[in-house]
Amino acid sequence: MLDDWLSATLEGSVAGRPARGQPPGGRYRVHGEGILELTPDVTAPDARSVVISAGIHGNETAPIELVGELLAALEAGRLALGAPLLIILGNIPSIRAQTRFIDTNLNRLFQRGLDQEGEEPKRARALMHAVDDFFARHRHRPLHLDMHTAIRDSRYPRFAVVPYTDGQAETRPRSAWPDLAAAGMQAVLLQHRHSWTFSHYSRHYHAAEAYTLELGKVRPFGDNDLDALHGMRAWLAALAQGVPPADGNVADLRFFQVAFELMRTSDDFRLTFAEDVANFSEFAVGERLAEDAVSGPFVVETAPLSVVFPNARVELGARAALLVRPCGLPGSP
Numbered sequence: 001m002l003d004d005w006l007s008a009t010l011e012g013s014v015a016g017r018p019a020r021g022q023p024p025g026g027r028y029r030v031h032g033e034g035i036l037e038l039t040p041d042v043t044a045p046d047a048r049s050v051v052i053s054a055g056i057h058g059n060e061t062a063p064i065e066l067v068g069e070l071l072a073a074l075e076a077g078r079l080a081l082g083a084p085l086l087i088i089l090g091n092i093p094s095i096r097a098q099t100r101f102i103d104t105n106l107n108r109l110f111q112r113g114l115d116q117e118g119e120e121p122k123r124a125r126a127l128m129h130a131v132d133d134f135f136a137r138h139r140h141r142p143l144h145l146d147m148h149t150a151i152r153d154s155r156y157p158r159f160a161v162v163p164y165t166d167g168q169a170e171t172r173p174r175s176a177w178p179d180l181a182a183a184g185m186q187a188v189l190l191q192h193r194h195s196w197t198f199s200h201y202s203r204h205y206h207a208a209e210a211y212t213l214e215l216g217k218v219r220p221f222g223d224n225d226l227d228a229l230h231g232m233r234a235w236l237a238a239l240a241q242g243v244p245p246a247d248g249n250v251a252d253l254r255f256f257q258v259a260f261e262l263m264r265t266s267d268d269f270r271l272t273f274a275e276d277v278a279n280f281s282e283f284a285v286g287e288r289l290a291e292d293a294v295s296g297p298f299v300v301e302t303a304p305l306s307v308v309f310p311n312a313r314v315e316l317g318a319r320a321a322l323l324v325r326p327c328g329l330p331g332s333p
């Protein structure tokens with residue numbers, strides 16, 4: 001049964017269960033642990049080819065609950081399957097352990113030619129393969145939604161990160177700002193260079209429209225307020241049925257562009273602000289944000305900067321925070 005695939009996967013009790021089945025209006029196939037493909041009997045006229053991933057960070061449970069709801073609605077026939085879907089549960093050992101990751105951050109590893117060893121690199125390779133295989137067979141208006149929740153509070157609890165995209169303007173995937181607004185996003189953050197996240201993988205290698213979606217704050221299973229995510233729930237339902245999403249008002253979105261990445265370059269490194277500062281907190285010109293024994297202090301110059309995803313305890317050479325500035329409505333990149 002479709003609707004207990006998720007719990008069986010997390011319990012590790014999938015062995016011996018059928019890898020295929022027929023929910024109303026289509027069929028499903030389990031390609032591997034936490035990798036489920038749904039194919040409609042009849043593809044709807046507005047259908048897109050959609051990858052939906054959750055649990056790339058294991059303690060981010062609200063997206064997993066949204067996936068569970070979606071599968072239950074399809075199994076019960078409350079939603080009619082009308083589009084090809086690839087559903088992915090990312091880091092299963094870390095979901096079971098209720099931790100962000102086991103050995104290393106999975107969401108930095110989605111790059112072809114990855115030669116690291118270990119559980120997370122192995123999982124990244126399996127997921128890249130699954131996405132390659134799916135988009136090779138389903139090319140129509142490809143879309144990847146990689147759903148997360150954030151460790152800290154945020155001035156904008158729900159926001160989309162748009163991976164950096166280069167190449168020819170004609171072949172670059174477009175972003176659909178009205179769809180993000182209708183899904184309840186409050187802000188959009190535009191990346192300024194490649195970072196090897198799962199959503200970047202689909203943009204970069206498959207020219208898919210793709211986002212990392214931050215959907216509120218990390219909470220344990222059962223403690224999430226899914227009603228606050230009703231816009232996201234409606235978007236997933238529309239995509240599964242292959243119907244156009246609700247119309248959103250782009251004026252509801254605040255746009256930000258990454259200006260700097262604060263990198264940790266020494267063991268003697270610290271961020272000068274409170275550890276629990278909310279995402280998008282703004283710092284004025286002249287404020288010192290970090291001290292690093294090698295690269296020296298980082299001071300805000302020219303115009304205020306807002307901090308997103310700060311984490312002083314990253315590995316050496318890794319990013320300790322994104323520093324962003326507001327920007328106008330970007331042309332569809």
Ligand SMILES: [Zn+2]
Pocket residue numbers: 056057060148149150
């Ligand atoms: Zn995450």
